[in-house]
Amino acid sequence: MVADLTTQEKLDMASKIDAHIAKHQHMPGALLPILHAIQDDIGWVPEACYLPISKALALSIAEVHGVVTFYHHFHTHPVGKHVLQICRAESCQAMGSEKLETNVKAALGIDYHETTQDGAVTLLPVYCLGNCACSPNVMLGDDVYGRMTADKVAAIVAEARAT
Amino acid sequence: MVTGFPIKIFVPRDSTALSLGADSTAKAIQAEADKRGIEIELVRNGSRGLFWLEPFVEVATSQGRVAFAPVQPKDVSGLFDADFLNNLTSNAKAHPLNLGFTEEISWLKKQQRLTFARSGITNPVCLDDYIAHDGYKGLKNALKMTSAEIVKAVTESGLRGRGGAAFPTGIKWNTVLGAIGEQKYIVCNADEGDSGTYSDRMIMEDDPFVLIEGMTIAGIAVGANQGYIYLRSEYPHALKTLNEAIAKAEQAGYLGHHICGSGHAFNLEVRRAAGAYICGEETSLLESLEGKRGQVRFKPPLPAIEGLFGKPTVVNNVISLATIPIILDKGAAYYQNYGMGRSRGTLPIQLAGNIKQTGLVELAFGATLRELLYDFGGGSATGRPIRAVQVGGPLGAFLPESQFDTPLDYEEFSKIWAVLGHGGIVAFDDSVDMSKMARYAFEFCAIESCGKCTPCRIGSTRGAEVIDRIIANKGNAKEHDKQVQLVRDLSDTMINGSLCALGGMTPYPVLSAINHFGEDFGIESAKKAAA
Secondary structure: OHHHOOHHHHHHHHHHHHHHHHHHOOOOOOHHHHHHHHHHHHOOOOHHHHHHHHHHHOOOHHHHHHHHHHOOOOOOOOOOOEEEEEEOOHHHHHOOHHHHHHHHHHHHOOOOOEEOOOOOEEEEEEOOOOOHHHOOOEEEOOEEEOOOOHHHHHHHHHHHHHO | OOOOOOEEEEOOOOHHHHHOOHHHHHHHHHHHHHHOOOOEEEEOOOOOOOHHHOOOEEEEEOOEEEEEOOOOHHHHHHHHHOOHHHOOOHHHHHOOOEEEEHHHOHHHHOOOOOOOOOOOOOOOOOHHHHHHOOOOHHHHHHHOOOHHHHHHHHHHHOOEOOOOOOOEHHHHHHHHHHOOOOOOEEEEEEOOOOOOOOHHHHHHHHOHHHHHHHHHHHHHHHOOOEEEEEEOOOOHHHHHHHHHHHHHHHHOOOOEOOHHHOOOOEEEEEEEOOOOHHHHOHHHHHHHHOOOOOOOOOOOOOOOOOOHHHOOEEEEEHHHHHHHHHHHHHOHHHHHOOEEOOEEOEEEEEEEEOOOOOEEEEEEOOOEHHHHHHHHOOOOOOOOOEEEEEEOHHHOOEEEHHHOOOEOOHHHHHHOOOOOOOOEEEEEEOOOOHHHHHHHHHHHHHHHOOOOOHHHHHHHHHHHHHHHHHHHOOOOHHHHHHHHHHHHHHHHHHHHHOOOHHHHHOHHHHHHHHHHOHHHHOOHHHHHHHO
């Protein structure tokens, strides 16, 4: 997908990355704040940021890569417009999350870590959203939805797609 | 009853309330009031923790708040028709959603809310509200005390780490106090990743100033001028609330260079985690804060001696730190007076999973699991019998009904080879397949292992494979026995050979499932014993 970017888009991305590095590089333990800033802005963490980060923080590219890939939160590939996470942890399992996973996957026509063909939704597993009093739960973007059924998830996704 | 002032209506802003539509409910109430030309003051409070009843709406009266719950947007016009704002009238009293005075609801009344004293009562980001409800009294007292006196009070309170390890907080602080170093840190572990737990999130969203106050006191006690809250990335609402509260505390001089005009300095910053369960382990958390892969460190050195950036560091859980203000306000003896045995004070218990009346129950240590599951929880949500309960997150043991009378106490749980952990209780009804849960425990460990030590990194994957073979060999007694023995041997290696609790405790759910629910694994002897 990166290969599809125009030269201008690549330059824009590089300048955004540089700005985030410049803003955060002097914080103690700056790497995670920089990666968060990049992902919040661009939607994922492109490999193009490894070299400038490594220079700014005096790390090797391998070290930056090692950190990015250690954490589940950082996407190393572009994601859809909306990220839908289904909780797979015990409390949600106790309330039927396994069935919910199967049905949502079928409705969206994708498995975990995949994006719908229209680029609207990326589906990810998550392990606890801290909403265990109202299991099963999903999270769309920054919003948690409790006591979910496949129909309710479909309605939330449809609403997100419409916006 | 209607006075000249707009009537206060409370609709929680806690993320569980939001997950059940509290924003829509709040909007509908405001719109309906506007339509009818009624002036109201809509307060977005924290949650009382009666999560099965969210959105939990309250109306202020001269005699206390009256609760209406759960309120969906479709209920709103009916509530106005019943004159719910003037809720001491017979119409309002007769409304099916009217639960009476909030303080009189027995589920709440039976609790001992110390750490959660303000949750649901105040507007979480209103500093004046916090102060009006006993906020910053602990800090005021601490500022009059010496470091050693503060640490002594925390030690005498009997407070033990509420993250799960239950290490005495005062002893940890004393080590940091005695450690030599100009720069020391207070790190709050807010990487609440255990399924079935949400008390940290509630503190941060529903009463963030109490955490800020607790960390400030910790800083003064051990001589640290910088604090970090390491917050899991799955909690975006908590992030916003904390940052808003920190900004307000800074403006009012409760954080910064001269705390309340004293010579003490304390600054606080929230750092976002990035979705790694292992970063709830304190040394891995410190690595992550330093900008590295969250790999577990060898101990010693203890973080109290060489912690963040190699400096002496207090690493405490959210609940431990949020409990400090009440200890400093009311005294060590007041807090120590609650509890049983060596488990002093209260434990915020979180009812989760397949339970009818889920939510936060803060009680002195000593209540039994059965009281929690049935008296508070009201049994299962599905109406089927509760068959297994996992206490203390994904690394906690599964308990069968025969153990439901165990009191919630660190030592009593340890006697039955179980843990209290962070106080999360997840119930399963009789449709659960415990062999699947055992497999999931290994699978989760494999996904979340930091990879540093072999028993955890390799053992978790091999463990899942062995469980698969146990399930596949239910008809082949010889092979089945061999595989069960293999999982026991593997568990032994993981318990004794892992660097941290992830690998070291994954056998708890696995072996407890096999030992107590052998029939799900096709273990013949267990079948006979059950018959």
